[in-house]
Amino acid sequence: MNTRLVSLSLLVLVLSVPGCAVAPTPPPTMEDTSFFLARFDNVWEKSLKVLEREGLPVKEADKATGLIITKFVNYSVGMRAHQEIEDIAERPDIRLALFTQVGYSLCIRIAPTGDMSSQVTITSRIEAYDKNATRKWHPCRSRNVVERKMLEKIRAVL
DSSP: OHHHHHHHHHHHHHHHSOOOOOOOOOOOOEEEEEEESSOHHHHHHHHHHHHHHTTOOEEEEETTTTEEEEOOEEEEESTTHHHHHHHHEEOOOOTTOOEEEEEEEEEEEEEESSSSOEEEEEEEEEEEEESSSSOEEEEEEEOSHHHHHHHHHHHHHO
């Protein structure tokens, strides 16, 4: 009887403790949109040239869908990265973390909004590598700096 009581108590205890499993959250992103008084073809070509000039290699480009995705590039490397992450993103809240690399990739969507105008939406994916506590990459919430700068560079060449 004592064994049954202990078993029943353990079962109640196990069922009353909330689970530890947490569904993975999607990486935080920031999106910025601008409208340009320029034809889709012109905006497409100029956007690719700006990416090339800025040293952002294109991973994928599909003109039919208006989608350009850049490869992941370094923004900051080394001990400075821990501080420089704040220039473009919010630092992940990880206790004892030491971020030694920060990088990003861009997703650029270009869509015609008429015969003579286009819409450009840029979404960034920013990540930082923690060398100390977790030894892995962590998504960062963008401060919308990278997206705005890229839109301004596209605007400047149109």
